[in-house]
Amino acid sequence: MGAVLVSGGPWAGDDRGHNDECHARWAASLNRPxxxxxxxxxxxxxxxxxxxxxxxxxxxxxxxxxxxxxxRSPFDGRVRFEHDGCDCFAGREDGSFG
Incomplete structure (x- = not known):
């Protein structure tokens, strides 16, 4: 399936209702709430x-x-919330977040 096009370009993901629905669905699968x-x-x-x-x-x-x-993570290839986590965490050398 191809990318969804809006106004001649790729969809930028700026639909508040869609994003809120995604957040609600995805938050239900947190590993460490x-x-x-x-x-x-x-x-x-x-x-x-x-x-x-x-x-x-x-x-x-x-x-x-x-x-x-x-x-090595059981979540490889899956969308994860930035404040979730797993036992395979590997910190960034510069200590940045997000």
Whole structure:
């Protein structure tokens, strides 16, 4: 299936309703929800957004979501929330996030 075109160019992902629906669906599959009682303090420093294998999506959704590209992670090839995490975290050398 080809890319969705709007006004002669690729869709930029700026449909608020669509993005809100995606966020609600994707948030339901978090591995480590920060609001859960069992969330460990050490996990704050190993969230997806700080992993060298996390690649942000483009457009508005890319402000919070990216794809995991770590072949060792169970989430490889899946869209992940930047504040989620897994046991295969690999921090960025520059310590950046997002």
């Amino acid at each position: 920060t609001a859960e009682p069992g969330y460990q303090d050490g996990w704050y420093d190993s969230q997806c957004g700080g992993c060298r294998f996390w690649v942000a999506l483009s457009g508005e959704l890319g402000q919070d979501y990216g794809a995991c590209t770590n072949s």
